[in-house]
Amino acid sequence: MTKTNAGRFFEDYRVGDVIRHAVPRTVSGGERALYHALYPARHALHSSDDFARACGLAASPLDDLIAFHTVFGKTVPDVSLNAVANLGYAEGRWLEPVWPGDTLRAESEVIGIKQNSNGTSGNVYVRTRGLNQRDVPVLEYVRWVMVRKRDAASPAPDEVVPRLDRVVLPDALVIPDGLDFSDYDFTLAGEPHRWGDYQVGEVIDHVDAVTVEEAEHMLATRLWQNTAKVHFDATFREDGKRLIYGGHVISLARALSFNGLANAQLIVALNAGAHANPCFAGDTVRAWSEVLDRAPTNAPGVGAVRLRLVAHKGPPGDLTLKREDGRYAPHVLLDLDYWALMPL
Template identity: 75%
Template sequence: MTKTNPGRFFEDYQIGQVIRHAVPRTVAEGERALYHALYPARHALYSSDEFAASCGLESSPIDDLAAFHIVFGKTVPDISLNAVANLGYGEGRWLRPVWPGDTLRAESQVIGLKQNSSGKSGVVWVRTRGLNQMDEPVLEYVRWVMVHKRDPEAPAPETVVPDLAAAVPAAELQLPEDLNFSDYDFDLAGEKHRLADYELGEKIDHVDGVTLEEAEHMLATRLWQNTAKVHFDATHRPDGRRLIYGGHIISLARSLSFNGLANAQMIVGLNSGAHANPAFAGDTVRAWSEVLDKAETDAPGVGAIRLRLVATKGDSSRFSLKGEDGKYLPDVLLDLDYWALMPL
């Protein structure tokens, strides 16, 4: 009897199927230190207990994207172990902060299936929830991933493509209890810019660049327990190169966005996201952002800003995204649309 698990292939998924993912993970302070070592993460709310307390929180929570990576990593053995590529995200919401000492687990429901025309792979849509030790949801999101078929001759399932919202409505964003930016310290945060200083359509060049290192990517994927073969096994791709985990690009771009968006403190919504092109060690990543929307919230002094975050590689021209054919330019790595909380 075979004891090992080869992972699920496209024909193993069924609409409505619920998957409870192993293994729960208790988050410690070391998680934050490693996250800040991997990325130039400097947002004050996640760096200082004192700054977080001045904003109404009990202490500094774990970075929102670190929590996302932990939950995401739980899903990989069941959803994307045999992936060709992770394609996109939508309808994401952070529902409550994750604190050191919390234990996170994840569960997913299959909500869409579509076989590719080649018959060799298909796209799987899942809605994933991360829960803490009290079974309280801490975040939820939809993602879709292209997965190999075990048997190319296996019959195609009925096509079901979920109808996803273009954006999470601002009124549905969940803010941490007691969050208060009334006494926000702009000097300690690093910039003076508040929500009112940003204009719709404004584009911000985040200036800095970081060259991807194989060692950092490998450490990141192991930290999040992401076991997708394309990130570890150089023989798994025809070109013999290990694909950089898309979440690594997300966190790197978000960290680079500090220069110009230092006060976009908490990520609370993920409207959409696409990994436009693959990234490999040696690529130099830069980032720019576009302001898409702004909204007020019920929390004192707290507003919400909707941002498009774009990561590119090389010395690409600033603010370029798609060509005349409507397809992403080859130097675009990431196109992410999210909501963050910012002082009014």
């Protein structure tokens, strides 16, 4: 009897299954330091306890994407160990700040399955929640993954494709308790631009770029305890390449967006997302953002801005998103739609 785990294949999922993921993880300031070493992350609220206290918080919470990657990594052995690709996200909300010393765990419910026409793989939809040591949810999101079949001859399951909201409505955004941008220090934050300076339809080229290194990607993916074979095993793909974890691209793009969006301090919702094309070591990642919407909040001095964040490996200044046929341009890596909090 084997004691090793080959991971779940498409045939192993049933709608309604609830999966409690191993292993809980206590996060600390070490995660913050390594995250800021891996990415050019420097948003003030996640960098300085003093700045965070001046904004009404007890201290600087860990970066929102640290919480996302940690929770995501917990799900990989049960959801995407045998994935071909992570396809998209929806209905994501950050529900509670994550602080150094918190212990995070994750659980997922299978909400949809659909076999692909090739018969060798299928899409699995899961709703994942991250919880802290007090069983308080800190994060929730839906994602769907293309997963290999164990046996191509096995019959296709009944198809269930969930209906997902296209956007998280502004009144469903969760604002951290005590957050107050009334006395926000724009000088220390790095830019003077406030909520009212951004107009719907405005496009911001973030100018800077980062070349993806194999070693940094491997270190980051191990940091999140993401065990997906496609990221580590060079024999897993026919082309012999290791696919860069999509979350690595998300964090690179978010960090690059500081140049032009330094005051988009907290991510509070993930409306939609697509990893449009694969990223590999040696690719140089650039980013641009489009302002999609704005909304006031009940927190003092705090507004919400909805942003499309696009990461690409094209030349500087290239703002192309899709081709004439509606497909993503081949140099586009990421198309992410999210809400962030910004001073009024």
